[in-house]
Amino acid sequence: KNEVEQSPQNLTAQEGEFITINCSYSVGISALHWLQQHPGGGIVSLFMLSSGKKKHGRLIATINIQEKHSSLHITASHPRDSAVYICAVRSKFENTDKLIFGTGTRLQVFP
Amino acid sequence: DTGVSQNPRHKITKRGQNVTFRCDPISEHNRLYWYRQTLGQGPEFLTYFQNEAQLEKSRLLSDRFSAERPKGSFSTLEIQRTEQGDSAMYLCASSLVEYNEQFFGPGTRLTVL
Numbered sequence: 001k002n003e004v005e006q007s008p009q010n011l012t013a014q015e016g017e018f019i020t021i022n023c024s025y026s027v028g029i030s031a032l033h034w035l036q037q038h039p040g041g042g043i044v045s046l047f048m049l050s051s052g053k054k055k056h057g058r059l060i061a062t063i064n065i066q067e068k069h070s071s072l073h074i075t076a077s078h079p080r081d082s083a084v085y086i087c088a089v090r091s092k093f094e095n096t097d098k099l100i101f102g103t104g105t106r107l108q109v110f111p
Numbered sequence: 112d113t114g115v116s117q118n119p120r121h122k123i124t125k126r127g128q129n130v131t132f133r134c135d136p137i138s139e140h141n142r143l144y145w146y147r148q149t150l151g152q153g154p155e156f157l158t159y160f161q162n163e164a165q166l167e168k169s170r171l172l173s174d175r176f177s178a179e180r181p182k183g184s185f186s187t188l189e190i191q192r193t194e195q196g197d198s199a200m201y202l203c204a205s206s207l208v209e210y211n212e213q214f215f216g217p218g219t220r221l222t223v224l
Binding site for chain 2: 101103
């Protein structure tokens, strides 16, 4: 079992829909990251959070440390949101700064 | 400074050849990370540096792989005697301090024929 699991693996939406991507992890963490990867490979950091909720524009990220779960929400989705969204965590107990990644959620938003 | 840069962006090589990739981090970022991503998967950690010191290496990094950051600025990742299984996207990231946000480069896509 992977230490970081994402669901769904693939997601299709119509423009304007509210989208939720889920991330569950099995290790104690010091931080969780949400990343966006467009075709061609470039990765952009969307959020880094260790508790609560963060909002940036139409994107909202929440985390529940007790349940080891995080969600990424996109409100009023747009075709330009089409990308792979990746959840990554930093282990709390290992003396390391490395990230452990989920396999990603491929989102396609159609006009 | 426009962010993390990686060169080349694409590399096609024949099995058995050696390849070297370069990563230039954001100025003054003391931490530099290398990750590998195969098709349809999330990135996997390879190694990271603090300044010129290599602090951790993954078990994925076989003896054919070596990474350096000689002056604590840019880094190189060399793969010797490439194999078809080495075909992947090689990603570099940097951060200012430990446990801080990592900024990723565009990646180098390696194809081994």
